[in-house]
Amino acid sequence: MSDQESEVLLILFGGIFFAFLMSVFVVAMVVLHRQRQIQNRQKIDNLKAEYERTILNIENEIQQETLAHVGRELHDNIGQLLSLAKLNLNSAKPEKQAEGKEFINQIIKEVRGLSKTLNLDWVEEITLDDFIKQQLQRIESTGYCQTAFDSDQSFLELPKDKKLVLIRVIQECLNNAIKHASPAHLKVHIIGDSTLRKIEITDDGYGFDTTAPSSGSGMTNLKKRMETIGGSFSLSSTVGKGTQITLNLPL
Amino acid sequence: MNQFRFDLFFERIGYYQILIVGFAVAGLIGYSILSKEQKKNESVRLSLAIVIVVAFYEILATVYSSQKIVNQWVYNLFNAHIVAILFILLIRSFLKRKRDKKMVSIMIMLFLLISFILHLTGITQLNDEGEYLSFFNSVLILCCCGLYFFELITLDEFLEINPLKEFSFWASTAILFYFSSSFMIYISMKYLYTNHLDIFFMLMSIPIHFTLLCNLLLTFCIFSLVIKNRFRKEFLHV
Missing domain, CATH: 3.30.565.10 (Histidine kinase-like ATPase, C-terminal domain)
Structure with missing residues (x-):
């Protein structure tokens, strides 16, 4: 093989090797970018899941508190009003009966108010x-x-x-x-x-x-x-x- | 003064010159039919500028060489300076971080300053092989490509894009291949031309074909916007 031929071969192989290295570099960049994209997507999914979990927990907490509030209202307020209404309606006096009807109207209002708090x-x-x-x-x-x-x-x-x-x-x-x-x-x-x-x-x-x-x-x-x-x-x-x-x- | 010999000029015209001029004309036509908003796109403007300047200096160099006049200054001025700076500005337009853009601007200033000093001190002549400047501008362009790829894998702004459909990615890759393969040829040009003429001509086909490839890509960048406007299809995001 002449000197010139060997030089051509050397340059050729050197060039191919160099092109290969460059290609590996560019492919590596694309792969790294893809990996980052996947990691980022996972991070976003995790954040979304956490957000949904937080909202669900908060809704549960508010519903629990609302139920406790409804329980207290039924016992302390509406229960008392119903007892008063019963007493008044059992009376033969017309003014007491009118008062009993007033209590019933008040109870209806209170129950309406309470029912509104039951959903969010x-x-x-x-x-x-x-x-x-x-x-x-x-x-x-x-x-x-x-x-x-x-x-x-x-x-x-x-x-x-x-x-x-x-x-x-x-x-x-x-x-x-x-x-x-x-x-x-x-x-x-x-x-x-x-x-x-x-x-x-x-x-x-x-x-x-x-x-x-x-x-x-x-x-x-x-x-x-x-x-x-x-x-x-x-x-x-x-x-x-x-x-x-x-x-x-x-x- | 000798008369201009058209026959010698046309003898020199080959597929390379025809394709280079073809890309420039196609780029101009494509640019003229873009919308006002798209015409303002920095990458599109720089792509057009590169294909036009390349076509201009290649024809000018062919004119000079066909009339047996030294044309080295054409390559030293246009290829090693103007087109190199346009390529650097093109990569700069792909960058997102202000700090990196500033760094690229400083690199351009530095390159011009060093070129000025080299010419002033006589180390480099406008009519020599320009190996020092070719080496220097190639290193700068490779650094800029490195900055782009670094941003691609680290910045959140690049997370939403698909690099394989992004013009900036393909342009940076083509520029990286072009300058990294041709800078070794440019710096060994003098030695190869005097000692191994066969190898010189064989190797010179590498930058020639990479120039064609780059100009094809830059013209396609302009036409991808035309296709997007006409057919609502986006092959390459610019």
């Missing part, structure tokens, strides 16, 4: 502002503490799922404040701009050391729930000065 349609009908107002009124009527509510109505338009999660998180935050902080004042403030909406829940109760390890999983759950709807949960507290919880939800 009320979540769609109620605005977040109205729900917070109701909760704060309930707290104030029981005499636990004084409440204040201030809103720029940033949360008026909200999908049902997000509203459901926020309702549950707010309910949990308010319950925690009453249960553990014994505040004199409880304030809920809603503000928003073009990119972010915020709900601030502030109490002037005992407060706590946020650096101390916690045995419960309440805060972690609240954080996770906010994350499932694309929001975030932050808390700041000082012993003796109260606690402030901020729920952020991007637009």
Whole structure:
């Protein structure tokens, strides 16, 4: 084989090897990209599943609470009204009978009101502002503490799922404040701009050391729930000065 | 001054020149029938610019060589500078990260500065083989291709795309093959031309065919948009 022929062969084989290496590089890039796509799809599926699980859990919790509330109402309110109606209707006096009929009308109203709470349609009908107002009124009527509510109505338009999660998180935050902080004042403030909406829940109760390890999983759950709807949960507290919880939800 | 010899010029015209001019004409026709919005697409504009400039300098180089005039400066100016920068800008248009785009812009500046210094100091002449500049611009283009592939496998913006249907992927692959295969030929051009003329002509067919392949792909990029408009079919996403 002449020198020139061997040089040609060397260049040829070198070229083929080089082209092969380049091809392997490009194919490797495509394979890596595909793998990333698969991993990303799995991640999205997991997030979706977690989101659905959270919504289901929240619906269950709300239904459980509603059933407990209905039970209490049947026993304490409607039961009492029915007994009064029975007593009055058994009386021969026409004015007592009229009073009994009044009680029956009141019972009908109460039962209608209760039946509405049995399904979750009320979540769609109620605005977040109205729900917070109701909760704060309930707290104030029981005499636990004084409440204040201030809103720029940033949360008026909200999908049902997000509203459901926020309702549950707010309910949990308010319950925690009453249960553990014994505040004199409880304030809920809603503000928003073009990119972010915020709900601030502030109490002037005992407060706590946020650096101390916690045995419960309440805060972690609240954080996770906010994350499932694309929001975030932050808390700041000082012993003796109260606690402030901020729920952020991007637009 | 010698008279221009058309017969010598037409003798030099082969399938390469015809195809290169054909791609440029087809690219121009395709571009003219695109919508206003599509005409604004940076990748389409750069693809058209590349096929036109390549056709222009190849015909100019053929004119010079047919009249026995040194044409090396045509390749040094157009191929090693203008087309190389257009290819770098094309890859830059595929990048998503601002930092990477900035890096590519700095590379272009650096390349122009080094070229200017090399010419000013006389290390490189406009009429020499241009091996230093070919080496330097090929390295820069390979770095840009590397940046694109790195973004492809790391950035979330690329997650939704199918690379095999993406113009940016095929263009980067073609540019990568073209410049990585031809830069070794360009830098050994002087040696091969003086010592092994047969091997020189054999190897020169590699960049020639890669240029054809690249220009075909760039013209197809423009026509894929025409096909998309007319037949509602997307062969290549631009």
